[in-house]
Amino acid sequence: MKVIASQVRKGNVIEQDGHLYVVLSAENFHPGKGTPVTQVDMRRISDGTKVSERWRTTEQVERAFVEEKSYDFLYADGEGYHFMEPETFEQVAVDESVIGEDKVYLTDGLRVHLSIYNGIAIAIELPQRITLEITETEPVVKGQTASSSYKPAMTDKGVRVMVPPHIGVGTRVVINTADATYVERAKD
Structure with missing residues (x-):
């Protein structure tokens, strides 16, 4: 199917050119002069x-066309990363090269979308946001406002993220999986 x-x-x-490629990143650039272009990194x-x-x-x-x-x-x-289809309970093993850097977000029971081509998983799509727990960060400084600069923190899955100053160890936070940025404090 053709798309722009x-x-x-x-x-x-x-x-x-007779090969299949998985898109790793795609950015649209609109320069002041000239033609807008799409820069795509693929595997x-x-x-x-x-x-x-x-x-x-x-x-x-x-x-x-992929399923x-x-x-x-x-x-x-x-053997790889194992996933189960929730309705049929069919299991599929996915190679680590397909998962790539997204492996740090995988937690038990996490619902993902897999692209299947000829019975083989070729791409993974994570949920846009995921909740993780902060395990390491600088201590909270009394009187520091939330609008000031962010501080580095480490999550229980090993993801480095910049968080507001009021976030401490043990706090559950919502992370954007596309760029590993802090979204909000978890509501659970």
């Missing part, structure tokens, strides 16, 4: 080679 380049998003599968599924492409935002790109399903994360072992 500006509609390409992270996790999409693109078919180009070739067959051998894992990373490729950068730049298309005019109105150019047609071939999007491959997208929801799966729950179970566990990780030497």
Whole structure:
């Protein structure tokens, strides 16, 4: 199916020159002069080679048909990362190269979307936001306002994030998975 380049998003599968590529990142640039372009970083599924492409935002790109399903994360072992389809209880093992840097967000029971092509998982899409617990940060300073600069913190899954000064150890926070930024204090 053909789509214009500006509609390409992270996790999409693109078919180009007879190869399938998973989109790792896609950014649209609109310079003051000249043609707007879409910069796309992709990984070739067959051998894992990373490729950068730049298309005019109105150019047609071939999007491959892949099956997208929801799966729950179970566990990780030497074979890879194991997920279960919630309705049929079918399990699938996903290679670590597909998961990539997103492995730090995987927690028991986390619902993700896997892109399946010919029975093999080729891409993962995490929820936009995830709740993690702060395990390490600087102590709260009395009188410091929330509007001042942020301080570094470490979560229980090993994700580094900048948090407001009032956040202390043991606090559960909501993190944006796209760029590992603090969103808000968890309401649970």
